[in-house]
Amino acid sequence: MKTSIAASWDVDSILRVGMQSLLDLLDESCEGTVAVDEHGRIAWINDKYAAFLGLKGPEDALGKPVEEVIPNSRLREVIRNGKPILLDIMMIRDQPLVVMRIPLKDDAGKVIGAIGFALYDRLQRLKPLVSKFAELQWALANTQKELAQLRHTKYSISSFVGVSPVSLELKHRARRAAQLDTTVLLLGETGTGKELLAHGIHAASGRAGKPFVGINIAAVPETLLEAEFFGVAAGAYTGADRKGREGKFKIADGGTLFLDEVGDMPLQVQAKLLRVLQEQEIEPLGSNTITKVDVRVIAATSHDLKKLVAEGRFRSDLYYRLNVLPIALPPLRERLADLDALCEHLLEQIAARTGMPQRELTPSARAFLASYHWPGNVRELRNALEQAGMLTESIALTAEDFATILQPGAGPETAAPAEAPQPDEQRPLGEAVAELEQKMIRSALQSTRGNKALTARMLGISRATLYQKLGEYKITSDF
Numbered sequence: 166m167k168t169s170i171a172a173s174w175d176v177d178s179i180l181r182v183g184m185q186s187l188l189d190l191l192d193e194s195c196e197g198t199v200a201v202d203e204h205g206r207i208a209w210i211n212d213k214y215a216a217f218l219g220l221k222g223p224e225d226a227l228g229k230p231v232e233e234v235i236p237n238s239r240l241r242e243v244i245r246n247g248k249p250i251l252l253d254i255m256m257i258r259d260q261p262l263v264v265m266r267i268p269l270k271d272d273a274g275k276v277i278g279a280i281g282f283a284l285y286d287r288l289q290r291l292k293p294l295v296s297k298f299a300e301l302q303w304a305l306a307n308t309q310k311e312l313a314q315l316r317h318t319k320y321s322i323s324s325f326v327g328v329s330p331v332s333l334e335l336k337h338r339a340r341r342a343a344q345l346d347t348t349v350l351l352l353g354e355t356g357t358g359k360e361l362l363a364h365g366i367h368a369a370s371g372r373a374g375k376p377f378v379g380i381n382i383a384a385v386p387e388t389l390l391e392a393e394f395f396g397v398a399a400g401a402y403t404g405a406d407r408k409g410r411e412g413k414f415k416i417a418d419g420g421t422l423f424l425d426e427v428g429d430m431p432l433q434v435q436a437k438l439l440r441v442l443q444e445q446e447i448e449p450l451g452s453n454t455i456t457k458v459d460v461r462v463i464a465a466t467s468h469d470l471k472k473l474v475a476e477g478r479f480r481s482d483l484y485y486r487l488n489v490l491p492i493a494l495p496p497l498r499e500r501l502a503d504l505d506a507l508c509e510h511l512l513e514q515i516a517a518r519t520g521m522p523q524r525e526l527t528p529s530a531r532a533f534l535a536s537y538h539w540p541g542n543v544r545e546l547r548n549a550l551e552q553a554g555m556l557t558e559s560i561a562l563t564a565e566d567f568a569t570i571l572q573p574g575a576g577p578e579t580a581a582p583a584e585a586p587q588p589d590e591q592r593p594l595g596e597a598v599a600e601l602e603q604k605m606i607r608s609a610l611q612s613t614r615g616n617k618a619l620t621a622r623m624l625g626i627s628r629a630t631l632y633q634k635l636g637e638y639k640i641t642s643d644f
């Protein structure tokens with residue numbers, strides 16, 4: 166059946182030869198081939214296919230309607246609409262067969278029949294591909310489910326533990342905020358429960374069924390912040406972002422976007438955020454299209470935003486836009502009436518998580534904890550309870566158990582500075598500075614028990630700089 170290419174290299178003969186080679190290849194490599202005329206009657210069938218179909222030979226099939234020999238054949242459909250079916254799975258005698266069907270046309274383009282190729286008599290050879298596909302589909306569905314669950318908040322306003330009048334008033338305001346669907350600004354020191362309350366407000370709002378998406382502005386490098394917020398259009402960049410990606414505003418569409426540490430936002434991004442808040446429209450980087458979004462923003466900060474405005478570090482128009490409904494979370498030292506309830510709640514959480522018996526506090530421990538000034542607030546309290554529990558076997562935790570962990574009076578302002586490296590004439594200055602930096606960061610992390618916001622504040626650097634240095638020096642902060 167092979168045809169050699171003649172000296173005449175005209176397009177028609179190349180196509181003819183190409184077609185012939187393709188047919189030869191298919192005939193050789195596939196398990197069965199059948200051709201039908203324009204009426205759907207078998208005009209030709211190869212030996213392999215006839216044997217596979219349980220016929221004595223091809224002559225048993227010739228002239229018969231194709232469905233009589235191959236019950237699930239769709240060759241008639243191909244003749245009818247003149248379109249190929251390039252890949253399909255057909256069952257023959259309970260066996261799946263991968264098939265390809267092509268219409269046969271005359272020079273005028275009229276369909277004069279069709280040809281079918283059975284590519285594999287068992288799907289076995291396609292199995293790795295098929296199971297890889299199924300595996301990926303399964304993983305994708307699972308990840309989507311997990312993400313949806315994660316984005317649906319796990320807290321309610323009552324998860325904010327507190328029985329003091331100030332806490333009750335705070336929860337009342339949060340419930341009202343949930344109903345109003347306006348921008349909320351949560352103000353409070355680190356660890357006072359701003360993120361927890363944001364989750365709670367979302368859960369009590371009409372948006373509860375939609376995503377809750379959080380972004381810690383201080384932890385995102387300045388250069389990536391816009392992409393993180395507004396997304397990147399496909400083809401805008403080469404490399405990882407080539408395909409484009411959605412920004413947090415789009416992901417949160419219909420739901421709530423929690424902007425943590427909003428005071429750390431660079432001025433240039435503040436302008437863009439303000440526009441989005443006003444217009445509820447985003448423009449992904451590198452795209453000319455504007456997309457409508459419906460997002461409720463809850464912002465939080467541990468900074469004095471008014472002061473930042475006065476210093477020109479925060480836009481006043483954005484401040485007023487965010488400050489529609491401010492809720493101040495008082496530091497723990499100002500609501501010591503909540504201490505018992507909080508300790509009980511946190512000790513229960515710790516026991517459930519660690520699988521260890523639940524600890525209790527002796528009166529001396531309560532008095533000790535009430536005398537401490539809690540710069541890290543509830544987060545610090547939880548860490549202290551967990552650490553104290555690890556240091557003793559006893560169920561009842563005493564003041565002594567906490568005395569080694571918490572030093573009354575020692576806070577960010579009074580923590581001892583790290584020891585400077587000894588001057589060394591032979592060493593480059595950069596090396597010595599890096600060593601001192603590492604020491605100071607480690608020591609600050611230790612004294613804040615890994616609290617990044619507090620560590621950054623102690624060291625007088627932004628959280629973003631702290632994260633950058635942690636990465637640079639490969640410092641982990643598991644304290």
Ligand SMILES: Nc1ncnc2c1ncn2[C@@H]1O[C@H](COP(=O)(O)OP(=O)(O)OP(=O)(O)O)[C@@H](O)[C@H]1O
Binds near residue numbers: 324325327354360618
């Ligand atoms: N009132 C509370 N009741 C129960 N748990 C609380 C309360 N306040 C804070 N927590 C717990 O303390 C930890 C810190 O809280 P959260 O992250 O909400 O604080 P934050 O103010 O957002 O801190 P940061 O400003 O550092 O981000 C979390 O584990 C949170 O669940």
